[in-house]
Amino acid sequence: MMRNLTQRLNLGDGRWALPCFIGVWSLLVIAPLVVLIVFSFFQTQYFMTVYKPSLYTWNDLFSSGRFEVTLRTLRIALTVTLIDLAIGFPFALWLAKGKTSRTVQAIALALLTIPFFIDLSSRIIVWRPILDEHGLINNFLLATHIASAPQHWLLYTEWPVHFVMVISNFPMMVLPIYMAINVIDDTLIAACQDLGGSPFRVLRDIILPxxxxxxxxxxxxxxxxxxxxxxxxxxxxxxxxxxLSNSISSAYSALRVPMVAALSTFVVVLLALLLLILTLAMRRFVRFGEVFRSMKS
Amino acid sequence: MAKAATQSATMLEARDIVHRYGPVVALDHVSITAARGEFLTILGESGSGKTTMLRVISGLERPHSVGALLIGGEDVANLPAAQRNCTTVFQSYALFPHMSVEENVAYGLKIRGVPMDERRRRVDEALNLVRLHQKSARRIGQLSGGERQRVALARAIVTRPALLLLDEPLGALDERLRYDMQTELVELHKTLGMTFIYITHSQEEALTMSDRILLMRHGRVEQAGRPEELFDRPVSRFAASFMGFENLLPCRVEHKLAGGRVVVRVAGRVFHATTVVQDALSEGSDAVLAVRAERFAPADVASDALNLLPCRPTERFYRGKYVDQRAESDAGPLRFRVWDKANSFADFAAVRCSEADCVVVPQ
Structure with missing residues (x-):
């Protein structure tokens, strides 16, 4: 299909495309990343970077109680991702295959993209007057006598952090899933039902893979x-x-560039590790090669 | 369920099905029955309601109202598609792209909880039937259109349903392959002894494959009968035109005779003709005389004889096996075929047609 399209559009055989992409991407993304990693092996003395390779910064990173911070970061990120997946998948499924009209889909998609037009900080700061001790919610709770005293956990705890991160990342989760479900041919679902598949089997055997x-x-x-x-x-x-990002920003304000580099590298390594584990775990259930190959046919 | 299916002589009984898409009536009180082991074809143009009817039978569409819907004697009107003893071969094949040929065919058995060895044996059997056993490990993307068609067939028959529904399964194939598949489908039908309900818009496919044909139009059954009946005895102007009657001439009914015979006048000439809808014709009313191009024969003289229509030759098209001859008559333009090359038909003055080949249908 893709090959036919390429031929029809006369895009050539694309022999130059891959080297071109690798070249540009290496220059713009990979090279700075390498510089970042290199910097993590330098150290800071009197607010000056000392360009002498050592493991000092990395030792500092692990010995200064950052382990707890790392765990917290991982826990929050994974929790938020899981919650977004748990809400996002059913939502995407409903949007793509739930007999929603074209108009409903267009409106929902437009609503989902609205956050991308507003600055992250402004989107988040508005939660303060809502969740504050004297905020909208506490006022409401007190006025309706649901609560007898202001609820302090509503702000400046892990709860609002989780809550708002789930909201900000929701479109990130929903949009790719919606796109993928949307292109699944309806007759495949009909065929599964026709062969005796219950709604659960349709979901597990057709839509999920x-x-x-x-x-x-x-x-x-x-x-x-x-x-x-x-x-x-x-x-x-x-x-x-x-x-971890707080540590990065505080290291940055202290002009400890090697520490910033080491922390960032650490985050990248963590993400890569998590995705590797995820891919390996999923491979037990689905053969990725088949899924991606099936998209071509 | 299986027991009821083996005992009942009627595999499908659909009575008084009504379905609407918004204001559009897709099925207007349609009733269809299919006998056990029958090859029934539902023929019609796009929008005639034939695919809707198939989806209603399979359960993929819930009709607006149902008089009765029985498959193998079992009332399925309120059962979802998954619980009906019938499978569909989809026009687009609808093969699961993330499964191999084998996995696709085995899928229905897997859902039914058939044990592994038996599943393997029956999949092999089904793939053998469609002559694809050597490609069981292939991916769907690696198959040609004809092979995908066979996989879809194997997947549908492997569960041994009481009814096999085929939704224009040959529509996407090229002509040569379509021709081969027609023969293969007929053979498969014979081998399996299963009841086939076949949807097509091609009258040629319907005529060559079916035991019985149902011609649909605007959500209604226009005519039902054996292929010969549809081919030679249309009941309406639409049925005649759809089944390929090239000449539809205006006429007036003079007398109705016994035994489905009727005397009509075409452009002043008297024709003795037949009809299967004598009750719909009344003496003195306007009707249509339908004659196939190959049933007209050229005549040298325009005498006053019966079943003879004077005409003037116009264009002539050489078609290889025959010559397509056009002519102008008082009843309108005529088309007929001349098969014999040696015959000097260039200077004919009339065409004649036997009584059996002249069919009168209401206007």
Missing amino acids: LSLPGILGGIVFTLGSALAAWVEPSMLGGGFVDV
Whole structure:
């Protein structure tokens, strides 16, 4: 199918495309990443970077109690990703195959993209007057006598951080899954039912395997952005929710560039590890090669 | 369920099915029955309601109202598609792209919880029937259109349903392959002894394959009968035109005779003709005389004889096996075929047609 399209559009055989892409991508993305990794092997003395290779920064990273921060970051990122997947998949399924009209789909998609037009900080700061001790929710709870005293856990704890991160990352999870489910041919679903498949079998045997590329995409986008989240923990965590990105920003304000480099490298390594584990775990259930190959035919 | 299916002589009984898509009536009180082991074809143009009817039978569409819907004697009107003892061969094949040929065919058995060895044996059997056993490990993307068609067939028959529904299964194949598959389908039908319900828009496919044909139009059954009946004895102008009657001439009914015979006047000439809808014709009313191109024969003189229509030759098209001759008559343009090359038909003055080949249908 893709080959036919290429021929029809006369795009040539694309022999130059891959080297071109690798070249540009190496220059713009891989090279800075390598520089970052290299920097993590330098150290800082008197606010100056000393360009002498050593493991000092890495030792510092693991000996200064960052382990707890790493665990918290991982826990929050994974929780947020799981919650988004648990809500996002059924939502995407409903949107793509739930007999929704074209108009409903267009409206829902437009609503999902609205957050991308507004700055992250402004989107998040509005939660403060809502969740605050004297905020909208507490006022409501007190006025309706649901609560007798202001609920302090609503702000500056892990709860609002989780809550708002789930919201900000929701479109990241839903959009790739929606795209993947949307292109599944309806007659495949009909064929499964026709052969005796219950709704559960349709979901497990047809929709799930065929939408796996989208699910993986959603997880990568959400997990990556949640691991690197900085605005939510610092604005709604009130200094009580210390995550890796907070460490990065504080190292940055102390001009400790090697530490920034080491922390960032660490986050990238963590993400890569998580995705590797995820892929290996999923491979037990689905053969990826088949799914991706099936998209070509 | 299986027991009821083996005992009942009627495999499908659908009575008084009504279905609407919004204001559009897709099925207008349609009733269809199929006997056990029958090859029944539902013929019609797109939008005639034939595919809707198939989806109603399979359960993929819930009709607006149902008089009765029985498959193998079992009432399935309120059963979902998954619980009906019938499978469908889809026009687009609808093969699962993430499964191999074998897995596709085995899928229905897997759902029914058939044990592994038996599943393997029956999949082999089904793939053998469609002559694809050597490609059981292939991916769907690696198969040609004809092979995909066979996989779809194998997948549908492997569960041994009471009814096999085929939704224009040959539509996407090229002509040569379609021709071969027609023969193969007929043989498969004979081997399996299963009841086939076949949807097509091609009258040629319907005529060559079916035991019985149902011609649909605007959500209604226009005519039902054996292929010969549809071919030679249309009941309406639409049925005649759809089944390929090239000449539809306006006429007036003079007398109705016994035994389905009727005397009509075409452009002043008297024709003795037959009809299967004598009750729908009344003496003195306008009707249509339908004659196939190959049933007209050229005549040298335009005498006053019965079943003779004077005409003037116009264009002539050489078609290899025959010559397509056009002519102009007082009843309108005529088309007929001349098979014998030696025959000097260039200077004919009339065409004649035997009584059996002249069919009168209501206007």
